[in-house]
Amino acid sequence: MPTPYCLQFWDVEPPQPPFYYAAQRECQNAALIQMMQAAVARESDDELSPVFLHPSPATLEDAKANLYAFSDDVRRKRKSKGTRGTGMLTVTSVPRMRKCYGWLKIHHDHLWRILPSSLRAGEVQVEKVRRVLQPGLLYTAVVYEFIEPGPNDPEAVQEVLDFLWRAGFEYTQTMSTKNWQSNVLLDHSEIVNPRGDGWRPKRYSRPTALFYEDHFGRHKDSAVLPLPT
Numbered sequence: 001m002p003t004p005y006c007l008q009f010w011d012v013e014p015p016q017p018p019f020y021y022a023a024q025r026e027c028q029n030a031a032l033i034q035m036m037q038a039a040v041a042r043e044s045d046d047e048l049s050p051v052f053l054h055p056s057p058a059t060l061e062d063a064k065a066n067l068y069a070f071s072d073d074v075r076r077k078r079k080s081k082g083t084r085g086t087g088m089l090t091v092t093s094v095p096r097m098r099k100c101y102g103w104l105k106i107h108h109d110h111l112w113r114i115l116p117s118s119l120r121a122g123e124v125q126v127e128k129v130r131r132v133l134q135p136g137l138l139y140t141a142v143v144y145e146f147i148e149p150g151p152n153d154p155e156a157v158q159e160v161l162d163f164l165w166r167a168g169f170e171y172t173q174t175m176s177t178k179n180w181q182s183n184v185l186l187d188h189s190e191i192v193n194p195r196g197d198g199w200r201p202k203r204y205s206r207p208t209a210l211f212y213e214d215h216f217g218r219h220k221d222s223a224v225l226p227l228p229t
Contacts, residue, residue, distance in 0.1 A: 004146035005101060009121060009139050022189040023103070023140045028196060029169075029188040030100035030142070032067075036167060037094045039070040049078040052088040060201055063168035065196035070167070089166070095159045097179045099145035099186050106141050108133050124182050150182035157183055157209040168194040170204040 014021040039228050044050045045100045053066045069092075078084065111133075123132040133139065157180060164171075167193040179187040200211060 004143065005107070006144050006146045006213075008144055008148070009141050012139060020189075023142060025192065025196060025198070026100075026142050026188045027103050029191055029193060032193055033094075033097055033188075036070045036153040037097070040091055040094050042111075044079070047079060048072060048075040049084070051091040052078065052084055053091055054085075054208070055087060055089040055166065057166060057168065058204070060194060060199070060204070062130075063170070063199075063204060065110075066166055067168035067194055070178070074210050095163050096157075096184055096187060097160070098147060098188070100188075101145070103140060104143045105138055107138050108135050145182045147181050147186060152180050152183050152209075154209045160185060160219060161207045161209060163208050164169040164191055170194075170199055171207055172198065172203075 008026070011021070011023070014024070041050055042048070051070055053069055054062050057063050058067050068197065112135075120223070121133050125131075160183070164185075172190050172192060176190070179185060179190055185191075
């Protein structure tokens with residue numbers, strides 16, 4: 001059975017500062033997460049130490065150090081020096097993340113010719129911004145694994161949040177509960193790596209999954225919010 005996937009479209013041209021380029025952020029984050037997965041999957045040996053992280057990073061320096069801790073260079077230095085650091089956390093696994101298969105350029109007119117009307121992207125209103133694919137334009141599309149809609153478990157979501165926080169990512173101010181399905185973060189532009197445009201020290205703290213109920217006492221939705229500083 002073919003693997004289902006989805007295309008996520010972004011601006012035709014990079015926006016002007018101070019606005020970030022969402023397609024660039026998503027592609028950078030996807031590449032970093034895949035390298036982290038590969039690093040953790042590669043067991044320590046005579047040359048490489050395990051991946052050791054500061055368990056409670058709070059500064060840009062902490063975030064960068066934890067990001068670089070996945071690299072062979074840092075792991076090799078720690079192995080040669082026989083150092084680990086007091087209280088460091090050993091990373092043995094990476095939580096479930098949405099797979100990214102790459103990115104491509106695709107023309108609106110070609111897409112409309114090959115897709116049935118039921119699969120064509122419709123108009124989307126994001127806060128005050130109206131987004132719609134325009135005829136005659138060439139778009140950047142990120143190709144992602146399709147995640148089946150499903151409920152979010154607080155503990156599973158928290159595992160993802162903690163891993164990304166410890167890996168140096170901070171969460172933007174536009175975090176949305178709609179971007180989580182079946183415990184998987186869908187929109188990778190909601191996170192910013194410590195070398196990325198838009199990383200803010202004042203926003204860098206451990207996030208928590210907060211769940212609330214509607215007036216009937218049933219689970220209604222999940223909110224992902226940063227802990228107060």
